[in-house]
Amino acid sequence: MNQTQTIHTTSSVSSTKMLQAMVGIGIMCALMIVLTFEGTKSRIAHNKAEALEKAIFKVIPGMVKKRTYQLNENSSFDTIRSEIKDASLVYAGYDENDQLVGMAIEASGIGFADIIRILYGYNPETQKIVGFYVLESKETPGLGDKIEKDENFLSNFSALDVTLVEDLSAIKNEIIPVKQGAKENPWEVDGITGATISSRSIGNILSESTSHWVPLIYKNRRSFDIKK
Amino acid sequence: MKEESLWYIFINASLINNFVLAYFLGICPFLGVSGKMETATKMGGAVTFVMIISSICAFGIHALLVAINAPFLQLISYIVVIASTVQLVEMFIKKMSPTLFRALGIFLPLITTNCAILGLALFQTNKGYGFIESLVYALGAGAGFTLALVLIAGLREQLDFAEVPNVVKGTALTLLVAGILSLSFMGFAGLGS
């Protein structure tokens, strides 16, 4: 690794030759990269979209079609088409009859090993969380990663209550995590023994995210309707 | 959506997900210079320093690449820009502070294209950190790298005077110690949650 010396001991003799070589190689490399990029672009975009779609399908049961919305400054939502990565996106899911069946929202928070990123589905009609999917986590395999696989844990999210209070400003009962087997109310998340920390993190992430998004979405629920 | 606090970014990069002990980045210098305390400390300083530089570079390059919509140049421009910036800074230090140069200088060429440095740049981009967050992340990663290096160096210096069985001597012993240290660092998991 001695490029330091080599770069600085430039001898004047061959500086044009050096330039030629570098430019030549640079152009060749750029060419190869751009070719590959163009060649794989559509395939990669397709793969990614499919992955996202798959995740959204998982959290909104019964949906066949999605649309992406962005939160604007005046706390309402605009449709967008190009997929930019942004924290203010939500996805609306519709059934065959273009009826809104749920919203998919991304959220993240601190888990046992690192940040956990999740996607969850919210149905404004029933005012319930209807689905849950882990986008990214580094929790311990076989332990913390039960949050992705444990049937009992995942069943928490088929109908988790997030009903709003009368004036629609906040959730009536915020989601709280409890330890395994202690779930008594529809807004509680039943934990996983042996992965208490990870499962609690999920509860907390949901609780935090829903108190932000649910009132906003509920208030604007009409704006997601597909005008026929 | 809750932002990660700067504090958590630092703890996470230095202790919970230590670059050496949890991400396996920078293993080569780690195995190479962790035999002596003195070199370990200097190497740690040099790595932290280069990490901060590369974090700044990466932040700038990323913004630029997003602007001109050329993500495919990311890797090439990271490595080229980081390597040349470090070299410029090295020349600058050589002029400005010969003592500092003597302390860190010999390590700089070794680490400019090291995976911990590039890894930091890539991770911070993946995580979408802002400028301040990136800096804190680099600082944490550097501190964690230095901590791991210095801890191992102390242990290895002590083990120079131990009746280590022949088959274990060398890299294997360092890896075993690193493994135990990696287990010990698991105690920090979840800090800040």
Added chain:
Amino acid sequence: MSNHSENKNSTGFFESLKEHPSTDEFIKGLWRDNPVFVQVLGMCPVLAVSNTAENALAMGLATAFVLLMSNILVSSLRNFIPKQVRIASYILIIATFVTITDYVIQAISVDLHKSLGAFISLIVVNCLILSRAEAFASKNTIGKSILDALGMGLGFTFALFCLGAVRELFGNGSLFGLSLFSDNFQEWIVMILPAGGFFTLAIWLLIFNAAKERKLKT
């Protein structure tokens, strides 16, 4: 390289291969000069993505591919690149192939790309590739460089596989995702954790050391 043929009485299969200089370029990387177990190069990916056999194999092949391509290019351009800028050009060439590999893997499978993470990009700085470019390809013919790259690349892949297989076997009770034991098998989670990477590599090195010591004694 042929100085190894002085090994007279034991003319086994490998030895007979070694007699042939060009096969030696290939064989040496696999075993005698194995980049991981003997030269201890490119340790980061070895440890980081060897938690399953599949990841290990994918990473190994990706690295071998980059190694092969950059060796070919470096060796064919070796008379064109001036000494002073050779490292810079090597890095440029390697980075190009890594970017290409990165996109190709994304195009093949997003999941695989996700599980290898940033380590694909980090192939750029893999000591192994640069050191082969510098130490071998820049001085040898294309044919030899290809053999060298294949040997080293496969040796690297082999080493990664050795680690990945052991770690997956203990840590998950499976190999390439296929369960090998009964349902009740207790996974040794430590093996998939970072510490397990350190331990497994250390144990492989121990085995190599012990073998070497044994050889010295006889």
Added chain:
Amino acid sequence: MGLFNFHRDTFKHGIHPPEQKRETNGLPIRQFPFAPVIVLPMVQHIGGPSEIVVREGQEVNRGQVLAKANGYVSVPIHAPVSGTIRKISNVPSISGKMVPGIYLEAFPSSSQEVMEGTPIDLDTATPDEILKGIQDAGIVGLGGAAFPTHVKLKVPEGKNCEILIINGIECEPYLTTDHRVMLEQADDILMGIKYLAKATGAKQTIIGIEANKTDAANHLKRMISDGDPVSVKVVPVKYPQGSEKMLITSILDREVPSGGLPIDVNIVVVNVATTAEIGRLLPHGRGIQERVITITGPGVKKKGNYLIPIGTPLRYVLEQVGVEENISEVYMGGPMMGVAVSNLDISIVKGTSGIVVFTEKEVKKAPKVYPCIKCGACVDACPIFLNPSKLGILAKFEAYDSMAEDYHLMDCFECGSCSYVCPSNIPLVQYFRLSKSIVRKRKQVTTNAK
């Protein structure tokens, strides 16, 4: 030493080995018979060997000079008995080497009158004359080191001796020599102090005594006449209280600088027996012929404190006092710092302060040596605050340079406290002696090379 440190009259660290002085500290000093043949090695002190001035067959009188000082750092040797020089040849010494020496056959029934030389008059003699007198008397440190006393007393240019410390500590287990000297030769001691004070110019003298010899302390206190600048200081019982560095710290709370001497903190330390000898010999201009030695230990039948002529063969001494069936080791000196002898044909020398004989019962059969478990007992024992554990490990791995440069090896004065406490039975002092000699040799090689 933890958070609370109420140490006053003593140094820090050190050990408390069983004292074992009961059996002899009440026994008065008794004259030992003359051996038929006295063997006098010419190397009894640190410095140049004495130069023999007699020839074979010559008849000598008790007290006559047999060998003269060979240079400044050397002393003469006097005849301990009247007799005939039988042979001048190499004689065995405690180091195991043969050294030049004299075989002197005593006249059977001689009166053993002692020859007188030129007396040194306390009132008229100058300090240099006193020093010369001390040298002529053949006096060396009787505390064990056997360093020529006049050299030590010579205050170097630019330095100044404020305080004279008389070392009556005797912290070695078993030994009671100094104890008896203080009880029975108080006059000589006080006289010696006067000579020493004059020679060094010290304004004040302090006699340091361990708390297990309060009888001696009280006796000396009584004997000191009012107005004399002499005092007695009783310090706690602890090994190695008797080492001059420790004693200076205990009494005056000063520290002798590393690599330095007591005179660097304006102090001179002299052993009580040495002092008594000076007080007794100088007024008569005599030379030293005998010294008090404690012969004790479980292997000895007639334990006691004896006045033994220098040169008496060890075998003769042991025959006279009688030893048990199962003796195993014989030490010249105490059990902490004494040297085990392999050859009973060596003889008593000026530096011999005691003879301790152990039987098989006391000498453990090669105790098992374990690796250092870093228990820290040695660190807590070392009065110099070294890290014997680390030094021991470094010695084991032959890292001598690191021992000297990073861990102050050369400051170790081989007191043995660390070995005494080590549960792993690591021969630490032995390691350090060896390492020190290697370091010295290496240094010599490098200076020679320059």
Added chain:
Amino acid sequence: MLNRTLNISTSPHITKGISTDVIMRNVVWALLPVAAFAVYAFGINALLVLITSVISCVLTEHYLCKFSKKESTITDWSAVITGLLLGLTLPPNFPLWMTFVGGVISMALGKFVFGGLGYNVFNPALVGRAVLQAAFPVAITTWSPAFLANRFSSISSSTLTFPFMEPSVDGMSGATPLAAFKFDQVATDASDLALGLISGSTGETCSLLILLGGIYLVARKMMNWRIPVSVLGTAFVFSGILYLVDNEVFPSPFFMLFSGGLMLGAVFMATDMVASPITPLGVWIYGGIIGLLVIVIRIWGGLPEGVMYAILLANAISPHIDNVIRPRVYGTSKSLKPS
């Protein structure tokens, strides 16, 4: 008599007479009451776990010595301590095969690779436990309550799990006081803790017996009293300050002191002199670091308990402590600068 050949040895010719194997044996005696109480509280399962771990440690040490062609070192008793302590840090119905694996790891990875007795840089028993905890996190946090009625008559099925198989959960499991506090904010009575009327690892339940063992060893000067005092003191003071700041959120310092493995760790494991600093001041710092880390991990970390990690981390720091903290050598104005 005087014709005997004399022995020669180097000075000093007398020694204090407490040798390393005596110290080790006494540590075993001091641990026995703790082990006995564990058996009384948890019954036959605990007994099996303890026996297995001791046998596994001793056998491993013996065979490793044999393998490396050295004289067997099991006679120094240190392997027995490691075995006992490892057993005492495991849950009472921990599968025996895992216990055995833990013992092998303790001795091989924790001790042998470093060169055996005296050279290990980490506490061997805790290395074993750390690997077990990372390998089998579920099994090692499955606790059975103390004083079950049938504890002397029935062996738990998880104890007898077939090697390499997953233990079945018997349905009876108790939360440890620390877990109960951390996740459910339920504090356990400090006197119950001190007397051991709780569930937890085999050896961590009766703090009083542990303290007694420690006092015995300190009185016999076989243990450095500064370590337990500094560990417990720091933990007490630090958690006491937090408790004063907000006694709703933070548990009482007494709860902290008597719960989990802190007592056993402070008295028997942090005190392993091999992996701790050697100077008195160094030892105070070492103990302080352990105390602080324990509280930090317990309160702000993800895990309910952190004694093991705190001790291992402090072990890793102790060469540095020894390097920096060097007593001023007699007669020098300052100690040599640490290299």
